[in-house]
Amino acid sequence: MRRKGYLILLKLMMILFLVNLISVSISNASYIVLQLTDDDYDDVNPTIDNSGNVVWKKHDGERGDLFFYDGTSTRQLTDNTHAEGYYQFNRRGDLLLAIHDDTDWDIFLYDGSTLIQITDNDEDEHLAQINDNGSIVWQGGGDDIWHPNIYLYDGSSITQLTNDSSNTWGPKIDNNGNVFWYGGEDFLLNNEIFQYDGSTVTQITDNEHLDQFPKVKDGNIIWTGFPNDNGEIFTYDGFMTKQLTDNSHTDQNPEINDSGWAVWEGIITSSEIFFMMGQTFYRLRMIITRTPILRSAITGRLYGAVMTILPMIFIYMKAQQ
Numbered sequence: 440m441r442r443k444g445y446l447i448l449l450k451l452m453m454i455l456f457l458v459n460l461i462s463v464s465i466s467n468a469s470y471i472v473l474q475l476t477d478d479d480y481d482d483v484n485p486t487i488d489n490s491g492n493v494v495w496k497k498h499d500g501e502r503g504d505l506f507f508y509d510g511t512s513t514r515q516l517t518d519n520t521h522a523e524g525y526y527q528f529n530r531r532g533d534l535l536l537a538i539h540d541d542t543d544w545d546i547f548l549y550d551g552s553t554l555i556q557i558t559d560n561d562e563d564e565h566l567a568q569i570n571d572n573g574s575i576v577w578q579g580g581g582d583d584i585w586h587p588n589i590y591l592y593d594g595s596s597i598t599q600l601t602n603d604s605s606n607t608w609g610p611k612i613d614n615n616g617n618v619f620w621y622g623g624e625d626f627l628l629n630n631e632i633f634q635y636d637g638s639t640v641t642q643i644t645d646n647e648h649l650d651q652f653p654k655v656k657d658g659n660i661i662w663t664g665f666p667n668d669n670g671e672i673f674t675y676d677g678f679m680t681k682q683l684t685d686n687s688h689t690d691q692n693p694e695i696n697d698s699g700w701a702v703w704e705g706i707i708t709s710s711e712i713f714f715m716m717g718q719t720f721y722r723l724r725m726i727i728t729r730t731p732i733l734r735s736a737i738t739g740r741l742y743g744a745v746m747t748i749l750p751m752i753f754i755y756m757k758a759q760q
Contacts, residue, residue, distance in 0.1 A: 475508050482506075488528035492551075496523060505536065507549070516554060527569055535569040546577060546592070557592050564590075568612055576610040576618050589620050591635070600635050607633075613655045619643075621651045621662070632662055632675070643675050654694055661695040661703075672703050683715060 475493065476482040483503075485495040493508040494516070505516040505523050517523055517538065524537040524544065534549040546557040546564050550573075557575065558564050565587070567577035573594050578587040589600040589610045600618060601607045607622035608630075618635040632643040632650050644650045649665040650673070658677050663670045666682075669689040674681050676699060683701065684690045690713070693703035701715040 475513065476506075486526065486528060488532045488534075489530055490532050492528070492532060492534075494526055494528070494534060507534075509551075516549060525567065527567075529569045529573065530571040531573065533569060533573045535567055535575060537564065537567060546575060548573070548575070557597070558590075566609060568610065570612045570616070571614045572616070574612060574616055576612045578608065578610055578620075581607075589618065589635075591618055600640060606630075609652060611653055611655045611660075613657045613659075615657055617655065617658065619653045619655050619660050621653055632660070634660075643680065644673075652692075656695050657697045659695050659697070659699045661693040661701055663691050663693060672701070674699070674701065684713075 476495075476497070478497075481498040483496050483498065485493055487493050491510050495506055496503040497506055503523050504518055505526065507514050507516050516536075524539065526534060526536045528534055532551060536547040536549060536554075537544050538547055539545075543561055544563045544565065545559060546567050548555045548557055548569075558577075558579075560580075562580045563584070564577045564579040567575055569575045575592040576589065578589055580590075581587040586606055587608070588602060589607050591598045591600055591612070593616070601620075601622075606624070607620055610618055610620040612618050616637050619632065621630045621632050623630045628649065629647060630649050630651050631645060632653055634641045634643055643660070644664070646664075646666070650662055651664075653660050653662040655661075660675045662673055664673045664682075665671070669687065670691045671685060672683040672690045672693050674683060674695065684703075684705075686705075689706045690703050691706070693701055695701045703713050705711050705713050
């Protein structure tokens with residue numbers, strides 16, 4: 440029994456040595472910092488894609504234009520008197536932009552060489568999202584700003600997904616082309632979740648409470664529902680809906696990954712973070728408090744690295760039991 444304990448201790452010491460070696464290698468790695476701008480204007484809100492392309496907004500005091508750095512040179516994407524608003528890269532490097540033409544907001548796409556105008560009308564387009572294949576969803580038009588329609592651009596044409604006077608809001612799109620949104624006739628009391636799968640619109644939820652703020656990742660969808668006075672977390676995997684939480688506190692702001700693992704915020708006495716992998720979920724604050732036993736055995740710098748790794752090891756082992 441004592442020998443087994445020594446072996447476990449030896450393995451732990453080997454893990455700590457390797458973590459320390461990795462952290463030292465990272466700390467000694469060289470890197471280069473480039474100053475991309477040097478002018479009298481305000482350069483703000485930079486974003487970067489996986490290839491290292493960078494976009495930011497330059498303000499001259501009255502308006503802002505967008506600039507693009509491709510790793511070698513900088514080019515100006517927009518040069519007009521209009522306002523440039525939201526912009527977002529996908530993993531392929533396509534850049535989604537919302538630009539105001541002094542009349543309304545329109546959707547543009549920059550593919551690395553050409554700025555393409557997707558919409559050109561007298562209606563505002565809002566809450567645009569792009570997936571990694573270049574498909575774009577947004578809301579706009581409709582009877583008024585509170586009753587917009589949902590639109591999909593698939594790379595070649597625009598399809599209007601909704602056409603009624605009910606509230607539709609917050610479209611999201613995954614990499615499979617599924618589009619999700621929430622809405623309903625009684626927008627403040629009873630929203631439902633809807634899905635467009637490329638050919639058909641399906642109502643995912645059908646109940647008497649609010650369902651809203653869906654987030655999606657490749658066929659998995661997660662949202663906040665209000666069956667009682669507090670929020671609960673729900674998921675849909677393409678086949679069935681599951682209620683992940685059922686308690687007396689509010690759960691909100693969920694996110695989900697491609698494997699269906701989820702995180703969300705639970706408000707108990709203060710906001711706490713919860714994590715679900717498979718069929719088990721954990722309160723991360725409680726998991727992290729299990730690791731201070733290592734504090735007396737290792738240095739402060741290495742302690743930080745171990746604290747980052749051990750909670751994930753614990754979660755994995757717990758989920759396999």
